[in-house]
Amino acid sequence: MQATQEHLLVDARHPEQPIGNTVAVYVWQYPIRLFHWGMVLSIAVLSFTGYYIHNPFIIGQVNRPFLMGWFRFVHEAFGMFLIALFLMRLYLFFAGNRWVRWRQYVPLRAEQFREMLEVTKFYLFMRPTAVSKIGHNAMAAFSYVALYAMIVAESVTGLVLYNWLRHSPLLNVLVGWIPRFVSIQNLRLIHYFLMFCFIAFGVLHVHLCMLISREEKRGLMDSIFIGYKVIPREELDEEERRAQEEAAKRA
Numbered sequence: 001m002q003a004t005q006e007h008l009l010v011d012a013r014h015p016e017q018p019i020g021n022t023v024a025v026y027v028w029q030y031p032i033r034l035f036h037w038g039m040v041l042s043i044a045v046l047s048f049t050g051y052y053i054h055n056p057f058i059i060g061q062v063n064r065p066f067l068m069g070w071f072r073f074v075h076e077a078f079g080m081f082l083i084a085l086f087l088m089r090l091y092l093f094f095a096g097n098r099w100v101r102w103r104q105y106v107p108l109r110a111e112q113f114r115e116m117l118e119v120t121k122f123y124l125f126m127r128p129t130a131v132s133k134i135g136h137n138a139m140a141a142f143s144y145v146a147l148y149a150m151i152v153a154e155s156v157t158g159l160v161l162y163n164w165l166r167h168s169p170l171l172n173v174l175v176g177w178i179p180r181f182v183s184i185q186n187l188r189l190i191h192y193f194l195m196f197c198f199i200a201f202g203v204l205h206v207h208l209c210m211l212i213s214r215e216e217k218r219g220l221m222d223s224i225f226i227g228y229k230v231i232p233r234e235e236l237d238e239e240e241r242r243a244q245e246e247a248a249k250r251a
């Protein structure tokens with residue numbers, strides 16, 4: 001009787017995998033998720049409107065003479081929105097929970113480099129299991145540092161382009177000096193080129209998140225919507241012990 005029930009409920013090609021005594025841990029706080037989805041929306045809108053500014057692909061503009069004006073307005077508004085979101089993210093590097101603070105992202109400890117090597121082995125099919133962490137693994141975290149550097153470069157070049165057209169006293173001081181060192185056409189080219197890097201990041205990132213989510217079966221994909229991940233109790237206890245040790249060292 002028991003055997004028949006197992007046969008009915010479990011797909012033999014995907015057998016059950018016990019993950020032990022687990023707890024739901026609130027890893028991604030509300031502001032981080034708000035930032036994530038706000039950033040995804042802005043990058044999508046900015047890429048679409050930016051590409052249109054570069055190459056006005058919608059025909060029939062004779063009937064809508066201000067179409068380009070609207071695209072530029074939406075682009076600049078979402079550009080400012082992305083900058084505001086990013087400033088909030090910078091604040092969270094210092095004020096967020098343990099898993100979103102800067103120490104998790106910047107690889108300064110040998111242990112983080114060892115972890116990156118393990119993640120690389122997994123991607124090269126040299127290690128059968130994913131590297132599971134409560135927060136991000138060291139490789140993912142480092143890729144987010146690269147993404148944030150791209151956002152800074154895109155925002156700076158965007159603000160220079162904006163200031164080129166619409167002089168503002170504040171932007172003159174902040175970014176007005178840059179075209180003296182890099183010509184405006186090159187800045188425009190960098191701004192355009194980075195768009196493709198964002199798109200490439202998005203594709204790879206979603207693929208890797210889905211792959212790891214499926215391999216580790218801890219609700220990684222869910223977590224970016226609801227904040228919770230399913231974590232084995234011993235792993236949480238171990239992280240708690242480390243956090244207390246670090247707090248004791250700092251005290």
Ligand code: HEM
Pocket residue numbers: 042043046047049050051053054072075076078079080082083154155157158159161162163188189191192194195198
């Ligand atoms: C992911 C973020 C972004 C993407 C993918 C993006 C993409 C683009 C692209 C493809 C262009 C056309 C460049 C060309 O003419 O070849 C452009 C122009 C421009 N972008 Fe962005 N952009 C982003 C963020 C920003 C930000 C943060 C700002 C700052 C406000 C900004 C301001 C501008 C301005 C002022 C222009 C020039 C508009 C014009 O020539 O009238 N962009 N953007």
Ligand code: HEM
Pocket residue numbers: 036039040043100135136137140141144147198201202205206209220221222223224
């Ligand atoms: C252009 C689009 C996207 C960009 C630029 C992006 C960027 C990011 C960044 C920067 C983080 C880390 C947040 C932090 O700790 O500061 C992150 C995490 C995450 N994102 Fe995205 N994201 C994009 C689209 C998506 C989409 C469409 C999904 C899901 C369908 C997704 C799922 C996730 C998940 C599950 C995490 C947590 C992953 C981990 O622990 O490493 N992302 N994303």
